[in-house]
Amino acid sequence: MRAAKRNYGPLRTADGFKRPTARGLFSSAAAAVVAAMLASCSAGEASSPHSTGAQETDARSLSVGFTAEPASLDFTQQDGAAIPQALLGNVYEGLVKLDAQGRIVPGLASSWQVSQDRRTYTFILDGGAVFASGDPFDADDVVHSITSAKSDWSVSVADVMDVVDSVERLSPTQVRVTLSRPSNDWLFRMTTRVGAMFSSEDTTDRATATNGTGPYTLKQWNRGSSIELEPNPHYRRSAPYFPNVSLKYYKDGTALNNALLSGSIDVISNVSAPESLAQFEGRSDVKVSSGTTTGEVLLAFNNASGPFSDKRVRQAARAAIDKQTLMGTCWAGKGTLIGSMVPPTDPWYEDLTSVPPPNQEHARELLAEAGTPTPAIRLRLPNLPYATSCGQVVKNDLEAVGFTVQMDQLEFPAGWISQVMHGKDFDATIVAHVEPRDMPAVFSPDYYLGYSNPEFARLVTQADTGTPEDEIVDMRAAARLISQDAAADFLFLLPNLTVARSNIEGLPTNSISESFDLTSLRAQ
Amino acid sequence: MTAHLQPLMRRLAALLISAALASLVVFAFMAVLPGDPARVALGLHAGEDAVAQLRAEYGLDRPLPVQYVDWVAGLVTFDLGTSYVSGAEISPQITDRLAVTSWLVGSGLLVALVVAVPAGVYAAVRHRHVDGVAVSALGQVGVSMPAFLVGIVLVTLFSVRWGVLPSSGWVVPAADPAAFVAHLALPALSLGLVQGAVLTRYVRSAVLEVWREDYIRTARAKGLGTVQLVTRHALRNAAIPVLTALGVQLATMLIGSVVIERVFAIPGLGSLLLDSVANRDLLVVQDVVMVLVVLILVLNALVDVLYGFVDPRVREQV
Numbered sequence: 001m002r003a004a005k006r007n008y009g010p011l012r013t014a015d016g017f018k019r020p021t022a023r024g025l026f027s028s029a030a031a032a033v034v035a036a037m038l039a040s041c042s043a044g045e046a047s048s049p050h051s052t053g054a055q056e057t058d059a060r061s062l063s064v065g066f067t068a069e070p071a072s073l074d075f076t077q078q079d080g081a082a083i084p085q086a087l088l089g090n091v092y093e094g095l096v097k098l099d100a101q102g103r104i105v106p107g108l109a110s111s112w113q114v115s116q117d118r119r120t121y122t123f124i125l126d127g128g129a130v131f132a133s134g135d136p137f138d139a140d141d142v143v144h145s146i147t148s149a150k151s152d153w154s155v156s157v158a159d160v161m162d163v164v165d166s167v168e169r170l171s172p173t174q175v176r177v178t179l180s181r182p183s184n185d186w187l188f189r190m191t192t193r194v195g196a197m198f199s200s201e202d203t204t205d206r207a208t209a210t211n212g213t214g215p216y217t218l219k220q221w222n223r224g225s226s227i228e229l230e231p232n233p234h235y236r237r238s239a240p241y242f243p244n245v246s247l248k249y250y251k252d253g254t255a256l257n258n259a260l261l262s263g264s265i266d267v268i269s270n271v272s273a274p275e276s277l278a279q280f281e282g283r284s285d286v287k288v289s290s291g292t293t294t295g296e297v298l299l300a301f302n303n304a305s306g307p308f309s310d311k312r313v314r315q316a317a318r319a320a321i322d323k324q325t326l327m328g329t330c331w332a333g334k335g336t337l338i339g340s341m342v343p344p345t346d347p348w349y350e351d352l353t354s355v356p357p358p359n360q361e362h363a364r365e366l367l368a369e370a371g372t373p374t375p376a377i378r379l380r381l382p383n384l385p386y387a388t389s390c391g392q393v394v395k396n397d398l399e400a401v402g403f404t405v406q407m408d409q410l411e412f413p414a415g416w417i418s419q420v421m422h423g424k425d426f427d428a429t430i431v432a433h434v435e436p437r438d439m440p441a442v443f444s445p446d447y448y449l450g451y452s453n454p455e456f457a458r459l460v461t462q463a464d465t466g467t468p469e470d471e472i473v474d475m476r477a478a479a480r481l482i483s484q485d486a487a488a489d490f491l492f493l494l495p496n497l498t499v500a501r502s503n504i505e506g507l508p509t510n511s512i513s514e515s516f517d518l519t520s521l522r523a524q
Numbered sequence: 525m526t527a528h529l530q531p532l533m534r535r536l537a538a539l540l541i542s543a544a545l546a547s548l549v550v551f552a553f554m555a556v557l558p559g560d561p562a563r564v565a566l567g568l569h570a571g572e573d574a575v576a577q578l579r580a581e582y583g584l585d586r587p588l589p590v591q592y593v594d595w596v597a598g599l600v601t602f603d604l605g606t607s608y609v610s611g612a613e614i615s616p617q618i619t620d621r622l623a624v625t626s627w628l629v630g631s632g633l634l635v636a637l638v639v640a641v642p643a644g645v646y647a648a649v650r651h652r653h654v655d656g657v658a659v660s661a662l663g664q665v666g667v668s669m670p671a672f673l674v675g676i677v678l679v680t681l682f683s684v685r686w687g688v689l690p691s692s693g694w695v696v697p698a699a700d701p702a703a704f705v706a707h708l709a710l711p712a713l714s715l716g717l718v719q720g721a722v723l724t725r726y727v728r729s730a731v732l733e734v735w736r737e738d739y740i741r742t743a744r745a746k747g748l749g750t751v752q753l754v755t756r757h758a759l760r761n762a763a764i765p766v767l768t769a770l771g772v773q774l775a776t777m778l779i780g781s782v783v784i785e786r787v788f789a790i791p792g793l794g795s796l797l798l799d800s801v802a803n804r805d806l807l808v809v810q811d812v813v814m815v816l817v818v819l820i821l822v823l824n825a826l827v828d829v830l831y832g833f834v835d836p837r838v839r840e841q842v
Contacts, residue, residue: 045720071803078609079567137615154578156569207611223617224791224799225694248693250789251798254676255692259789262683262691414559422563441569 010097023255042069056203062242062504062521063265065111065256067272073221074206076153081514082432084193085269086227086247089515091132092212095123095142096187102345102476104187108137108197108213118182118465119165125173130234131199132217139169144200146177153194157435160189161300182465188437192514213225225249229518234266241506253385258498269516271497272385274334282497287502291509292336294343295431295434298442299394303487304450306427307375314486315356317428318364320401321394322358327492332391335492340437340479343493345512346473352490355483363401376404377427380420382412387430390491394430421448425466432494436513439475440464443482450479450485535828539821546817547599553593554806557560560584561608579737582608590640595810609803614811617796622815624694625792628784629706629777634724635716636773643720644727645754648735651728654826660728666721671780675714675787684755692789711788715780719773730762763834771827772786775820 068082075083089097106112109123129137150161179186189195197213204211210218210504215237219230228245231239248265250256251274257279259265259458270293289440299317301308308314327335336344354395356362367373379395380386388409395405410416420426433442440460445452456478463474483490487503496511506520532613562578579585583594598605604614643659643752650656683691689710695703743757771811782794793812800808 055802069799071799071805072611074611078565079570154566154574156567156571159571207610222791224621224795225789248789249690251786251795252789253680255787255789258679258684259693262679262687264693274782380821406626411559411802412560413802414557414564417563418558418560422560447569 027175047248048222050331059241060245060523061266062243062388062517062523063246063248063519064267064269064516065248065250065259065265066269066516067250067253067256072207073210073218075196076149076158076206077155077157079155079157084514085516087210087214087515088193088196089513090216090245090518091177091210091214091218091232092193092196093129093214094190094192094197095125096190098191100508100510101219102347102512104191107313108385118328118467119179121179121187123175123177125175126236127173128236129213129291131202131213132232132234133202133204134201135199135201136434137197137199137213138172139175140172140200141197142175143167143169144472145197148198149194157192158194160186160194161381169415174255182467184466184471185211185437185440185464192436195485202503207365216245229321239274241522242518245518260501261275261380266275266501266523267507268499271499274332274495274497277332277334277497277499281476285502287498287504289496289498289500289507289509290334291496291498291511292343292345293437293494293496293511294345294438295432296338296341296343297335297390297432297491297494298341298429299429299489299491300449300486301486302384302427302448302450303452304424307372307377308427310370312483313375314364314489315373316363316370316401317398317403318489319356319359319366320381321397321489321491323353323489323491326390326393326397329393331386331418331492331495334495334497336495338493339492340470340483340490341433341442341488342479345510346437346475348472348479349465350476352480355480360401361477367402374402374404377408379407379428379430381407381409381430382420384407384412384418384431386432386494387412390430394428394491424450430491439479439482443487449488451485453481453485453487456481456485482514491510529547531832535825539825542817542821543814546821547596547814549759550813550817551588553596554810555588557732557804557806559804560768564573564804567608572594574585576613580616595807599811599814605807607800607805608807609800609806609808614808618793618811619795621791621793621812624654624790625710625778625781625785625794627697628711628781628790628792629774631712632715632719632777633774634772635712636777637721639717639720640723640727640760645731645758646725647728648758649730649750649754651732663721663728664726666718667725669718669721671714671718672783672787674717675710678714679711681789692787694790711740711784711790713786715777719777719780722767723766725783726737726766727762730765731758734761749799764831767827767830771824773816774823778816779820 027163066082066085068080070080070082071087071088072078073083075087094107096104096112097107099105106126108126108129112123112124113122114121123142125137125142132139146161146164146167149158150164163179163181163183163186165178167175167177170176202211208221211374212232215232215235216229217232218227220228222228226249226448229245229247248259250259253276256268256272257276260268261279277288280288299321301317303309303314307387308317322335325332327337337353339355340350342349364373367375381390381391391407395407396403410419416431420429441447443449443451443456459474459478459481463471463478466474482488496509498507500507501523505522505524508517508520560575560579561577561582561584566574566578583591595605602615604618606613607617620834643663647659647663679691682689690707693707695707697704731754740753740757743753748756781792782797783793784790785794786798793816797809797812800812
């Protein structure tokens with residue numbers, strides 16, 4: 001026993017000094033790693049001291065779960081729905097906003113007048129609005145915000161400001177905006193992020209901080225996990241019910257669902273996997289709400305070249321796909337059939353789901369008439385859940401009437417934008433266009449679908465420049481035209497599936513605007 | 525230079541050359557990756573002029589060799605640059621995220637060792653008995669389980685059904701130590717249990733090999749009990765193959781943590797990498813991948829050095 005002990009005693013060098021043992025080295029290394037971790041954590045504490053789990057003790061705090069986290073907080077320079085979803089209406093406000101029915105109602109402007117020629121808008125500002133920094137909001141800020149949206153914003157959504165000819169201050173509470181031509185769409189766009197009002201004296205780094213007039217201001221952004229909002233001390237109206245709100249981000253849909261079930265969050269903003277809704281049904285502690293969004297899932301055709309440049313081939317593809325069955329198979333039957341590029345919450349919605357009715361025999365006849373009974377196409381899918389799950393159903397339906405479908409997947413957004421949108425290297429793709437009232441932009445000739453029909457262009461221009469009543473009539477006609485032309489197949493409208501604790505009230509059923517409105521939420 | 529420092533210097537030189545080659549490969553991959561960061565930033569309807577202008581702002585219009593040299597120069601001076609997307613400094617982001625991932629991997633490794641060493645030794649010592657075989661079989665089941673699946677099962681049981689541990693999220697240790705441990709528990713178990721099962725097999729086979737040696741029989745003949753045999757003889761001699769496996773496993777865990785971070789919504793290096801790839805924040809992707817590569821190279825070098833300390837025979841060979 002002693003011999004054994006001697007053999008495996010501490011290792012020594014020839015000069016008799018004790019050499020560090022493996023155990024000693026491991027201990028030192030472990031100590032160093034732990035020290036580094038503690039040092040890093042302490043260093044990181046200033047930027048992320050808050051829990052991302054819902055261990056809040058304040059009964060008036062709320063945690064809402066989302067799937068897409070903003071990459072930056074600056075929607076003037078970075079595109080993406082996640083930034084306005086978190087900040088618009090809650091932190092930043094516009095002159096006008098949308099109500100729950102989709103009507104344009106006063107925001108920072110208490111009223112506005114439109115001139116006879118529909119080119120001049122005079123806004124009367126709601127007095128008393130103050131930015132979170134303490135600067136009062138006035139006409140100079142409106143001039144600054146509209147001017148910079150027109151000239152400084154880099155994102156493409158700001159192109160809607162091209163129609164603005166001039167913007168001038170009439171008094172501290174009055175602003176006049178003159179358009180180069182009448183545009184109904186311009187006022188609607190003022191309800192989106194493009195209409196957000198910023199301080200003319202603002203020095204905030206908008207990528208990481210905020211300064212708005214809304215009821216909330218940014219308390220902390222824990223990158224990769226949450227955005228913490230706190231009350232704007234200068235908000236002009238009564239504070240929202242929940243003073244502290246945590247927006248928590250979960251890339252994984254299952255993790256998001258589990259967060260609600262385990263009490264880490266109070267609301268799921270939108271369930272990303274509709275088949276997982278079953279686990280919430282029949283529970284008394286949560287409630288599920290199902291409404292509509294502005295996300296039209298398209299089977300988008302390349303109208304400009306390839307087999308789908310022939311209208312009859314496009315119509316054949318539309319007739320081949322049974323949308324009701326498709327929605328049941330790939331999206332758990334959740335969603336709304338639309339038949340064109342208009343959600344039911346838009347004023348010009350019309351039920352076009354029977355244009356055309358699914359009829360495989362008719363599809364074969366159309367292909368024969370086009371002289372291509374077995375067209376070969378490439379279906380290029382973004383790697384998004386709805387696209388991958390619907391892709392196989394679309395492929396089967398198309399192949400049943402004679403198409404040969406070669407299907408592949410592209411990483412979204414970068415790979416898909418590069419190959420499909422920019423390279424136009426596709427015959428068909430499946431993608432949801434989620435921007436509100438995006439029919440004119442999606443079916444313009446220079447967009448990736450390459451749809452070019454002078455009558456459609458005439459109708460949407462007429463709708464934009466006419467009276468609001470004309471707009472409804474013309475947009476309805478335009479929607480009917482793209483449906484009859486089969487410029488795309490309109491598979492279904494994405495559902496707005498929210499799940500919340502049963503005591504939470506005020507969640508909107510339908511998602512109409514870009515914003516997730518926190519101000520209407522209450523607890524029983 | 526003293527003789528015993530030479531192997532270390534050689535190892536350091538090899539590490540630097542590997543890192544330099546890796547940087548070239550990482551940069552080349554990013555260069556050929558389809559998808560334009562400017563186009564992703566500006567949105568689906570962006571015009572060509574706006575995209576070209578933003579590309580110029582990002583410096584992406586410069587020749588690739590210039591971009592590469594600029595990036596490497598930044599790396600060696602620890603200036604990792606600023607993110608294309610957020611405009612924020614990259615170094616503090618990586619430091620914060622690395623700390624989170626280090627906790628995850630470190631605690632996962634601890635779980636793996638706590639599981640593997642006793643289980644592996646037990647399975648080896650009792651290899652002719654039913655219980656020893658059962659432990660081996662259990663290890664085999666563990667090896668075939670993906671870590672994310674273990675994570676989902678653990679969340680379903682501990683968070684959803686019993687409500688004793690949070691299902692996701694992260695708490696900084698200094699802010700609330702108890703909540704930190706609670707949030708770390710399930711991710712560490714998910715990562716550690718699977719790796720523990722893999723390591724169990726290495727420990728078992730290494731101990732089994734030693735167990736058949738003559739000196740074990742001699743020690744046993746002298747009256748040494750099983751516990752003393754294991755602690756004094758078997759474990760020490762079985763350490764080399766286990767250490768080799770541990771080196772490889774650390775790298776696996778570092779990469780595996782990407783998936784675990786996603787399942788548990790942990791803001792670590794893996795989630796930063798995935799987000800940056802999606803946003804084509806190429807500089808952040810390059811920097812994170814290089815940090816991971818250097819970490820793995822350093823870990824491997826450390827394991828090589830450790831061999832010498834664990835086994836004098838290896839040191840003499842070196």
